[in-house]
Amino acid sequence: MINMVLLMLLLASVYAIIRLDRLLTAVLLTSLFSVLVASIFMVLDAVDVAFTEAAVGAGVSTIFFLAALAIVGRQCKPTPRRKIIAPLIVVSATGCVLLYASLDMPRFGEPLAPVHQHVAPRYLNDSAAEVGPPNIVTSVLASYRGYDTFGEVGVVFTAFIGVLMLLGAGTRRTSIEPPTPTGAPKESMRKKVVLKEVADLVIAPVLIFALYVQWHGDFGPGGGFQAGVIFASGIFLYALIYGIEPAQRLLPPRRLAYFPAIGLLLYAAVGIISMLRGGNFLNYSVLVNDPLHGQHYGILAIELGVGITVAAVMINIFFSFSERSL
Amino acid sequence: MFTALFNYWVVIVLMMAGLYIVMASGHLVKKIIGLNIFQTSVFILFISMGKVAGGTAPILKDGISVFSNPLPHVLILTAIVVGVATTALGLAIAVRIYEEYGTVEEDDIAEMDNHDQDLDIAEYQRIESGK
């Protein structure tokens, strides 16, 4: 029942986004959209995914959107009448195909659906014996389909290279205040005393929580992606409150640009070591003489690789955007 | 019957809404918002596939036997980060377009492009070869 209510809320927020011309509110509504989606994932027992969606969807992409809007401006022209018909037709056609398909879909939550019969049972029953960590999602993510996650880290790295090529590494020494929404005259730091106090109070726990999520991925929900993103949002908070300049002194972008590569290479190194020791690429059982330990170390190592890459990429992209928003 | 496929129908409507925003809006950032919504709704489709009635999160705990299917969760973990990567790159390109063209409205850019065609390309080259 709960997810039906949440889905209705989703529909309402999407309708609002379609109608809105003021982009700032549209971006905030997208962030609300992600929070709602995260809560739906919670209800559908997808804890890891809810974690990531909340951190990534609501946190990081909203920051990127806001940074882009700070540069591009917040007003967009309403779509003229004639430009509505064509998309409407295409969209309704695709929608009909999807509805036609939904007639044969297995019932929602149906235990006998083919999805649960073929490949999944082995993960559920044997993963404890074969791979080890109780959190099956982490064991599937890191070990069974480790190559997928390797591709995934590749995607993040590609985005990093792309943004770096386009916007530069955010290295220009610019001491600029974060953009105050109303563009009011620059107030001295004194005005921000409340925010600074709260920030000092909150940033430390956030960073520690990120490390907790990183190492705790085997037992509870969590893992490399979530940890990286939470660490990055901690740094964003610091940058937004204290300004880009101190944040760049804390994590100099020129050196930070190495870390995504280091994370990806760490991940690949684990794979290559397993190749050198005789197994196939990313086969952790051969890492140490005892296969179960091998899997354990393997997962820890690649989760760390993923964490480093994702955190470094998100922070670097933020610095690139902030450098441009003069 | 209604509750059985409700999830999927809402997801289909969300997908179509996302697609509509991408196609209808002229503003580049609005297009990326549309893309974001379109991808996120596909993720809900995947996750609602994996739900087992009465199952809990796929974390082994003694005493619990019915679990939801972990495989869609793994796929969606990957897909979410793909979505963010695409959004980040799209926004970077949109920012660069703003710096070059001065606007992010699709039709202003198109009209500027046509103007470029009539602009005397030779003059454009001279700047180029002068650099």
Added chain:
Amino acid sequence: MIEQLPAIVLLLPLLAAPICSMIHNGDYAWYLAAASCWLAAAAAVGLMAQVWGGHTISYHMGGWPPPWGIELVIDELSALVVILVTVFAALVISALRESLRPKMRKHRHSLYYAAYLLCVASLIGITVTGDAFNVFVFLEISSLSTYALIARGRDRRALIASFRYLVMGTIGATFILISIGFMYMVTGTLNMADLAERLPALSDNRVVQASFAFFTVGVALKVAIFPLHLWLPNAYAYAPKATTAFLAATATKVSLYVLIRFLFDVYGLEFSFQQMRIDLLLIPLSIAGILIASLTAIFQTDAKKLLAWSSVGQLGYMVLGVALLNTAGLTAAIAHMFNHAMIKAGLFLALAAMIYRVSSSRLDDLAGIGRQMPLTMAAFTVLGLGLIGVPLTAGFVSKWYLISGALDKGWVPLAAMLIGSSLMALIYIGKIIDVAYFKPCKPEHAEVREISPTILIPCWVFALMSIYFGIDTRLTAGVAGRVAESLLGISS
């Protein structure tokens, strides 16, 4: 070492990319990039040697057996496409160094090479993988790196072209994700071989039919089949000079490989062609694509746009070859994938060399270039003849198979149309050659002289390869023939 080859051929460029991004000196980055590409090419040839004669290799990633873990499946078709990607990437990268030098600061070079290597690695990843979701992930890497490479273009229109490509590419990729989701929903597995066993039994299931529709539309966007090709001309025309050579040669070809792999192997011949009648859709679209693209190419005033439109036309040939559904047609499609990639890469490289000297790609700026840069223009002419399909060139072989495929089906007007369109190719290539050789040179280009050997040698390697593969076609048409028979289920 030998049985680890599938992983090695993928890892070489993929690991070279982060290392490249860390090296700040442009030249060392280039050496590393070129070395990794050439090593990957050697590994690809090793792979083809293992698979020659119809065997397949299965490599279990992470040591887990297929439906649970991810497996890499390599048969002759994927070995051929991997060779195509790696060898042409290696050739283009050796030409890349020269054309990048003045325009970008040192550091940007290494980033450029990193993005290039990521694109190469992900294209290999798509060709080699045997897992449906893995195709999506690597497709996403290749698209992202392509958007980044195109956005580096000198002209500001490259940015808007790259953005439009990003929007259409992401919609296409998400369609593919939806179709993978539907396939997973009704079969419970993601492994392609496993899917191939389970899908035919569910052929009347609506979800499978919808997944087929979404997959075809998604990949059609990537392959730039006729109505969904709008992003390609601008993307190729405004991309930085040498990158177009690589993109034109490999990006669309790998997506076509994915289309062939899914249409024939995963969905199965009966489902995709007899039941869903996809060939009734593909044949008119490809014919329209060929005619309209060739016609637009004739009236273009910008050389790169002209070649980009001709690429759309040639892609129409390949799709037509697939849709003809007989051995000759399919052989033509696969052989043309290789031949067209080689010829188009050479043409774009030669054109890039000329534009690098004349710094404009408009046709009347290339006037009289034949005398100033004789060797480059000679390579361009040889490759242009290859594109038209003059005998003793690679283009002729694939045209021959395609037209005989059309005639085998008894469609004489279709064969006549194909001949007509190769005449159109004669016209637009003739237009460039005529401008280059017979028009007097512009005063300000008087002092233009020959390009440096780093670009000239790859151009000539492409030209000589296009002649060599016109004569000894064991690798192209031979492999294509065997693969066509196995795909169509004709036991030779």
Added chain:
Amino acid sequence: MALLLDIVSWITLMIGSFFCITAGVGLLRMPDVYTRAHAGGMIDSMGAGMIFFGLLLQAPDYLIAIKLVFTFFFLLVTSLASIHALAQTVNVAGVNPKLANIVNRLEKNRQKESPPSN
């Protein structure tokens, strides 16, 4: 004892949700931005507070209880600080509160600094 706990938590949950609803209505009906900010603040402080307390009583063991307290503390601090930031920025931008007729303090010293020319 368990029954007593259940009744008390039931009551606190009801109060918490009541507060949330009133704050929701407040968000819509309040005239200007400051009052709406106050309503928003009330959701997290009172509404969420009572709900967390109710849940705390239901918590089966210590670990979950500590986690609940920690989340509540974190939620309280961050959301109230963000509402403060919102209100302050609006104030800096020079929006005068509708209800009370007190002139905006910043407005005053701005006039003080630049002598009234008119």
Added chain:
Amino acid sequence: MLIAALGLPLLGGVLVSMQSQSPNTRDICSLVTAVLLFLLVLGFYPSVLAGNNPTLVLAEPIAGLGLKLTVEPLGLLFATVASGLWILTTIYGVGYMRGNSESNQTRFFFCFAISIAAAIGIAFAGNLLTLFVFYEMLTLATYPLVTHKGNADARRGGRTYLGILLVTSIGFFLFATLWTYAITGTLDFREGGILSGHVGPGTAMILLTMFAFGTGKAALMPFHRWLPAAMVAPTPVSALLHAVAVVKAGVFTILKISVYIFGVDFIAETGAGTIVMWAAAFTLTAASFVALTKDNLKARLAYSTVGQLSYVIVGAMLANAAGIIGATMQIAMHAMGKITLFFCAGAIYVATHKTEISQLDGLGHKMPFTFAAFFIGSLSIIGLPPMGGAWSKWFLLMGSADAGQWVLIGLLLLSSLLNIAYLLPIVGRGFFRPLPADDAAHASANTIQEAPLNCVVPLCVTATGCVALFAFGGAIYDYLLLLFPKT
């Protein structure tokens, strides 16, 4: 042996292109290659007379269809004609080039050698694919020759030349080849043809028409424009184009296809050749009428070639033994005759820089050998007895009589009369007209005299060749009977 035949001219071409500095060594080496080639081709005669055809597969571009070379009687005759006349054209070319001190001669001789290699390739082609490959090679190799001068009209002529030839070859010839491949599954030249039994009369006719019009080099009427346009080239090139390689390759292709792809009896029973025959007959007469109107000497000879080529096509389409033999002999005779005429035209140009027929008054006294050779050549073209041309015309008439085509006989005789009408006046003007006044003044200063020796010698050799062919007519006839083992 076969490899040497194809490889030698290519090797010669490469050698020529290497010695661009020293003209002498270059000319000698191209001459030596020409002579060696001629001897090599003659070497094939004993094995062909003995009946076995040496074959060789060069490469396998398409599965089951290789680049195959086989030596058979028809091909061997054409190869002999081509290689023989190549020697003479090289000698003449050297003289002409030296005489006019033309620019970039190395490129000229290089392309010359490549086109001869292509002609040999066409002669010895084993299947239709190899024929098409070498046919295209010939077009591309002769293109730089046509645009040798590089000025505006040379380029325009070159563009029409390449345009028509490439469009017709890719448009019709390739399409017809593929169609035959699709129908019969093989493209090999075989006695008695491969199409009999696979295809009905209607499609056979369409196929043959496509092949005929597809070979642009045979200059059937709508596609003959390139031949006069190619006149901008220097004379040795026109000699090469009209007598030795290009046009001969065109008609030889049609002849070979009708004999070895369709088969003579198959054409006879299905009447597939009627369209092409009447098209050729029309070209025959029309070209002769147009030749009458042309004042430029080379243009007139060009149109006369268009006419003479249609004789060969008509012979091929008559589809009986006499017709085919007449057609093959016509190839040899016309080659010999027409090359003499072109050599004379070249010699006149070298000596007096005159190109218009009206300017040729009274040159006969000054250049007796050239005009005598011209006279003999014209007789051979017209087909009067002492010259070889008579035999081919005779057999063509016999063939038409066997096929009962009375209208055709009339047309053949009419065109022979027209030949007389446009060739002999030139000879008359040369010998019987007095020199015009201003030339007379020069005559005393003796500026006008014979062209340089190595232009005149080839003239006389080819003239005597015409007469010799008349004598050897019988030997050629017996040799050609090999084509029809069964009759």
